[in-house]
Amino acid sequence: SQTIHQWPATLVQPVGSPLSLECTVEGTSNPNLYWYRQAAGRGLQLLFYSVGIGQISSEVPQNLSASRPQDRQFILSSKKLLLSDSGFYLCAWSATDYGYTFGSGTRLTVV
């Protein structure tokens, strides 16, 4: 069966520090991968999506970047965090008509 792993679960980082969040998928090949951010009291905002290794599409200009070094690995990064980067980050994958499967999320607090 397919599973998705996302870590860490919580993270507190100072302003100006770097960020690396990792997401891996098991049990499927060539999935579409997504990073969403959920700010307090707001809906889900699509940040990046990838349809294959090295293929990244950015939905909104921001302080973040994404990479897909392997088929089932998706990384969200930042060189210097801002206070506004705080939020709940969710990774998801899709490969069939069954919709998305989400990871358990990372709560990022920038202080």
Add this chain to the structure above:
Amino acid sequence: AQSVTQLGSHVSVSEGALVLLRCNYSSSVPPYLFWYVQYPNQGLQLLLKYTSAATLVKGINGFEAEFKKSETSFHLTKPSAHMSDAAEYFCAVSSSGFQKLVFGTGTRLLVSP
């Protein structure tokens, strides 16, 4: 472009009462529609999906939703609310089951005893 509007950021019901969460969509192509549930500090779990088959879709935990093209709606219902239904619910639209989803802003369901 596709979009989803969820009416009501908060809905309160009593345990045992009918749950109705509203969702209206906009799409230039036949839509795929989804409802997801999110418990605090967790990811999203798929409740049900509409993929151009039956217009009345049954999901997990006793929820169901009806696709009404004439009203561009996909409202979520449950006949009798349970305390464990308290969560945030998101409606989403896509042009297919694996293309990028566009989410609504969510509706928080509060269930009182």
